[in-house]
Amino acid sequence: MLSKLQIRTITSLQHKKFRREHGLFVVEGAKSIMEFLRSDYPVQHIFYTPSAAAKLIKIPQNIKSQEISEHDLQRISSLKNPQGVLALVQIPSHPTLANQQLCNAFHLVLDDIQDPGNLGTIIRTAEWFGFTRLICSTGSVDAYNPKTVQASMGSLARVQVHYANIEALLANPPVPVFGAVLNGESIYGTDFGSEGLLVLGNEGNGISRNILPLIKYPVTIPRVGQAESLNVAVSAALFCAELAKRRK
Numbered sequence: 001m002l003s004k005l006q007i008r009t010i011t012s013l014q015h016k017k018f019r020r021e022h023g024l025f026v027v028e029g030a031k032s033i034m035e036f037l038r039s040d041y042p043v044q045h046i047f048y049t050p051s052a053a054a055k056l057i058k059i060p061q062n063i064k065s066q067e068i069s070e071h072d073l074q075r076i077s078s079l080k081n082p083q084g085v086l087a088l089v090q091i092p093s094h095p096t097l098a099n100q101q102l103c104n105a106f107h108l109v110l111d112d113i114q115d116p117g118n119l120g121t122i123i124r125t126a127e128w129f130g131f132t133r134l135i136c137s138t139g140s141v142d143a144y145n146p147k148t149v150q151a152s153m154g155s156l157a158r159v160q161v162h163y164a165n166i167e168a169l170l171a172n173p174p175v176p177v178f179g180a181v182l183n184g185e186s187i188y189g190t191d192f193g194s195e196g197l198l199v200l201g202n203e204g205n206g207i208s209r210n211i212l213p214l215i216k217y218p219v220t221i222p223r224v225g226q227a228e229s230l231n232v233a234v235s236a237a238l239f240c241a242e243l244a245k246r247r248k
Helices: 004-012 016-022 030-037 050-055 070-076 116-128 146-152 166-171 232-247
Strands: 024-028 043-048 064-067 085-090 106-110 133-137 160-164 177-186 196-200 217-220
Touching: 004 016, 004 070, 016 024, 024 030, 024 146, 030 043, 030 085, 030 146, 043 050, 043 070, 106 116, 106 166, 106 232, 116 133, 116 146, 116 232, 133 166, 160 166, 166 196, 196 232
Parallel strands: 043 064, 106 133, 106 196, 133 160, 177 196, 177 217
Antiparallel strands: 024 085, 043 085
């Protein structure tokens, strides 16, 4: 049975303030948890129900694990339909990216992305296409938000998410800066070269006004129909697919 302190601590991790205070975030579902167990992320504690025990491959002895009731899991889960397993994972301390780490590769730069589901989907998509890092503005949603973690489907275990002052980063970049806008050169005709930063803007407002002047190469996904805009996660997928094709 979980103590009141355990329940209070775990449920508090749904909020960024307490995730930072405790240095922990929540991962739910056996598949995602196994991804983190195989990664460099320190998994601190695993809670599971009797019906979900068989879904877990043998848990390493150095990781605390505890069988709990379905009722207790419901109390600590952020999901309407909990998946039987919940883990507390330590938030990593990613060092500041050095300029040389940005060279000879492409990185997505996310400018004030607000929807946690969008960020999680972008993380998952980025990994599919071979991206190992994302750069987010400090105003973007937290990568360890439960909805982001859930939407990433375990990809967060392998894709580093860095937060930075992107205005400062783009002011003196070591590689070309591309920006996704409505009126730019078609991505299918753009020479992206072999390295660069690709800026994707906020869901409602696009790229920030202070960032737009720093975009050297405005690019766009050509519109054929009458839709006003594309979802940012869909845009990210199309850009990632095009850049991955060029790498081949």
